[in-house]
Amino acid sequence: MMDGLVDLRTGTVSREVFVSEEVFRQEQERIFGRAWLFIGHEDMVKEPDDYFVSRMGTESVVLTRDRQGKINVLLNSCMHRGMKVCRADQGNARVFTCPYHGWSYSTDGRLVDRPGELVGVPGFSSHYRSELDKKSWGLVHCPRVVNYRGTIWASWDENAPDFEEYIGDFAYYLGAALDHRDGREGGSEMIGGVQKWRVKCNWKFAAENFIGDLYHDISHRSVDLVGIGPSGGKGRRDRQRGRTTVGFPDLGHGGLAELPHRAEPDYVATYRNHPEVEEYYRQVHEARVRNLGDRLRVTTGTGTIFPNMSFHGRQPRTIAVFHPISPTEMEMWRIFLVDRDAPQAVKDVARHYYLRYSGPGGMTESDDMENWVYATEASTGVVARRYPYNYQMGMGHSQPIPELRGGYDGGEYSEQNARIFYGRWAQFMEGRDWNALMAPARAAVAEPAHG
Amino acid sequence: MGEVMQDARLAAMLLEHEVRDFLHTEAELLDERRFEEWLELFTDDVRYWMPIARNVRFNQMAMEYTREGQDTCWFDEGKETLRQRVEQLRTGIHWAEEPRSRTSHLLTNIRVASALPIAARAEEVEVRSRFLLYRNRIHDETDILAGKRTDRLRREAGGWRIARREIRLDQSVLLAKNLTSFL
Numbered sequence: 204m205m206d207g208l209v210d211l212r213t214g215t216v217s218r219e220v221f222v223s224e225e226v227f228r229q230e231q232e233r234i235f236g237r238a239w240l241f242i243g244h245e246d247m248v249k250e251p252d253d254y255f256v257s258r259m260g261t262e263s264v265v266l267t268r269d270r271q272g273k274i275n276v277l278l279n280s281c282m283h284r285g286m287k288v289c290r291a292d293q294g295n296a297r298v299f300t301c302p303y304h305g306w307s308y309s310t311d312g313r314l315v316d317r318p319g320e321l322v323g324v325p326g327f328s329s330h331y332r333s334e335l336d337k338k339s340w341g342l343v344h345c346p347r348v349v350n351y352r353g354t355i356w357a358s359w360d361e362n363a364p365d366f367e368e369y370i371g372d373f374a375y376y377l378g379a380a381l382d383h384r385d386g387r388e389g390g391s392e393m394i395g396g397v398q399k400w401r402v403k404c405n406w407k408f409a410a411e412n413f414i415g416d417l418y419h420d421i422s423h424r425s426v427d428l429v430g431i432g433p434s435g436g437k438g439r440r441d442r443q444r445g446r447t448t449v450g451f452p453d454l455g456h457g458g459l460a461e462l463p464h465r466a467e468p469d470y471v472a473t474y475r476n477h478p479e480v481e482e483y484y485r486q487v488h489e490a491r492v493r494n495l496g497d498r499l500r501v502t503t504g505t506g507t508i509f510p511n512m513s514f515h516g517r518q519p520r521t522i523a524v525f526h527p528i529s530p531t532e533m534e535m536w537r538i539f540l541v542d543r544d545a546p547q548a549v550k551d552v553a554r555h556y557y558l559r560y561s562g563p564g565g566m567t568e569s570d571d572m573e574n575w576v577y578a579t580e581a582s583t584g585v586v587a588r589r590y591p592y593n594y595q596m597g598m599g600h601s602q603p604i605p606e607l608r609g610g611y612d613g614g615e616y617s618e619q620n621a622r623i624f625y626g627r628w629a630q631f632m633e634g635r636d637w638n639a640l641m642a643p644a645r646a647a648v649a650e651p652a653h654g
Numbered sequence: 655m656g657e658v659m660q661d662a663r664l665a666a667m668l669l670e671h672e673v674r675d676f677l678h679t680e681a682e683l684l685d686e687r688r689f690e691e692w693l694e695l696f697t698d699d700v701r702y703w704m705p706i707a708r709n710v711r712f713n714q715m716a717m718e719y720t721r722e723g724q725d726t727c728w729f730d731e732g733k734e735t736l737r738q739r740v741e742q743l744r745t746g747i748h749w750a751e752e753p754r755s756r757t758s759h760l761l762t763n764i765r766v767a768s769a770l771p772i773a774a775r776a777e778e779v780e781v782r783s784r785f786l787l788y789r790n791r792i793h794d795e796t797d798i799l800a801g802k803r804t805d806r807l808r809r810e811a812g813g814w815r816i817a818r819r820e821i822r823l824d825q826s827v828l829l830a831k832n833l834t835s836f837l
Binding site for chain 1: 735
């Protein structure tokens with residue numbers, strides 16, 4: 204049934220992809236059961252025994268830092284009867300004790316097994332006659348976990364390629380969001396707390412929106428009229444240098460961003476109303492010039508890591524995750540980032556801007572959700588489902604980006620990146636193995652020559 | 655002595671009545687979409703703050719809400735951004751509110767927690783209340799948001815003005831796709 208849902212030759216995608224129960228069920232197995240997924244930020248688990256409850260597709264998982272300092276991603280379900288062992292959102296705990304029968308797990312996932320400590324399995328010696336093999340009944344560990352510049356990612360598939368290989372040269376763009384503005388790797392920190400909210404739309408609407416859709420500007424015309432830019436300027440952002448659609452057909456990632464370059468553009472003073480903030484960004488710019496030298500660099504507007512993590516790289520600077528709940532519902536999460544060592548005044552100005560831009564109360568994003576919800580609703584009918592969505596903008600006009608392995612420039616207004624996303628989606632849904640998934644040379648298929 | 659006591663109680667009752675009337679009028683302005691008049695009820699230095707609730711263990715209740723001035727939240731507004739939101743509602747192309755939501759702001763459990771300097775001559779009061787916002791739009795899109803509000807009202811130019819509003823929503827995951835109604 205998955206055949207022909209995505210047609211890159213004609214640039215169309217079936218509406219079944221967005222509303223079908225069967226498609227949704229298979230996505231859980233074939234995409235969320237295999238791909239690298241965003242779990243959280245290391246700032247959520249700074250101390251031993253810190254935990255944060257996250258999601259991988261429809262599964263609940265617990266991100267922990269165990270007493271050895273190691274980061275784990277554990278399935279949040281007791282091995283005895285399946286009860287959710289952690290129902291708090293975050294905190295610090297020596298053990299997760301299941302409220303059903305009392306099996307207790309330490310933050311490394313093992314059933315507690317040390318003499319004199321809390322009982323890992325009540326009645327172990329009496330009811331179980333010491334015959335239970337506690338070591339093999341710890342919480343399920345996600346086998347692949349990585350800390351990438353402060354962000355934690357995991358995959359259920361032991362055979363998945365390394366995360367760096369999975370993101371390829373799109374790392375420049377993700378890095379631009381996660382690094383310090385002065386160019387230091389992973390130099391950002393997470394502002395405390397996560398916005399979480401339910402949206403009755405298919406999760407892919409959000410992933411597709413962030414991968415590079417400048418065309419949806421009309422969605423945000425009202426906020427552009429009002430003007431909420433970070434420095435108090437017009438529009439919803441300060442003026443940005445030439446953005447284009449940068450995508451990776453072999454990997455499924457992409458963004459609306461700058462082409463890579465080696466010289467840092469001149470500094471433009473923007474925060475005239477906030478002298479301290481202005482001074483900070485000016486100094487950061489000078490440090491960036493020193494730190495990066497003539498190394499390749501980019502700035503990102505927005506981007507998506509296949510399948511369901513997106514980010515704003517500059518204004519604002521955020522991480523968004525789209526957790527699938529059902530074909531027609533997702534839970535969206537939003538995390539805000541700032542330079543870790545920035546003065547409080549700089550962090551405050553950034554936070555206020557992020558909040559008036561992003562999230563369900565954001566003056567920009569509140570309008571996105573309206574579109575995704577009613578596009579989903581209007582696509583559920585049996586008649587509506589007969590007609591595919593049109594992704595033809597800019598087909599055949601992509602150009603390779605010489606500095607980036609497998610990178611293509613679709614131009615400022617293009618649906619190249621959406622085609623790349625759904626091309627990748629179809630590959631995963633076909634159930635290809637990792638050798639086939641990571642083999643280069645899809646580009647010709649994704650972007651057939653014009654005419 | 656008895657008369658003084660009675661006067662104080664009477665003053666407290668009158669104050670509570672006055673404050674309740676003020677908050678009901680405010681809710682009415684919102685439900686009638688008279689947003690510009692609503693905006694005038696806020697002081698220029700108002701802080702409108704709505705933290706995010708989290709599920710935490712009994713011994714970590716201090717973490718239940720995100721922290722003011724530091725963490726993320728649903729809203730952290732001053733008069734200027736409230737004004738911008740009203741302006742956005744008036745553009746006619748703010749799609750989240752086009753067509754307009756129907757709202758009813760229900761206020762209850764209104765209590766004056768403190769009055770300065772005293773109830774009889776109050777210049778500033780702290781008011782606690784519960785809210786229930788019913789919102790319906792298009793056809794079946796319905797949100798019910800309930801929670802607690804703590805307002806600080808200040809008397810300015812003869813009338814009450816809202817100098818601070820703290821909104822604690824009784825949801826950790828917001829069960830609405832957006833927050834385009836004022837609370």
